[in-house]
Amino acid sequence: MVYHDKTTGHMILGEAAINLAFEEQEITLVSLIRQLGEMAENEHSDERVEQIADARNWLKGFIEASTRDRAELNWLVETGQAPVSLKDYR
Numbered sequence: 318m319v320y321h322d323k324t325t326g327h328m329i330l331g332e333a334a335i336n337l338a339f340e341e342q343e344i345t346l347v348s349l350i351r352q353l354g355e356m357a358e359n360e361h362s363d364e365r366v367e368q369i370a371d372a373r374n375w376l377k378g379f380i381e382a383s384t385r386d387r388a389e390l391n392w393l394v395e396t397g398q399a400p401v402s403l404k405d406y407r
Contacts, residue, residue: 329372332356350376 333352337344357369
């Protein structure tokens with residue numbers, strides 16, 4: 318699945334962010350990845366686990382410096398959403 322082309326991926330990422338907000342935790346790249354991992358551990362549907370894994374892998378791409386310039390990530394800039402600064406996560 319190409320993450321940013323799928324509404325499901327956006328919903329899964331939103332769900333992770335809402336979970337963190339309800340728990341009054343800071344919403345960061347690392348906390349989203351961690352939350353998605355917890356969601357996958359508690360999920361019974363293989364299809365949803367795969368979707369969560371796709372979202373996690375997409376987010377992990379922001380941590381790796383070599384993936385910042387990939388064309389598939391440029392949609393964030395084109396939509397006016399700046400990627401999270403990753404200086405602290407290397």
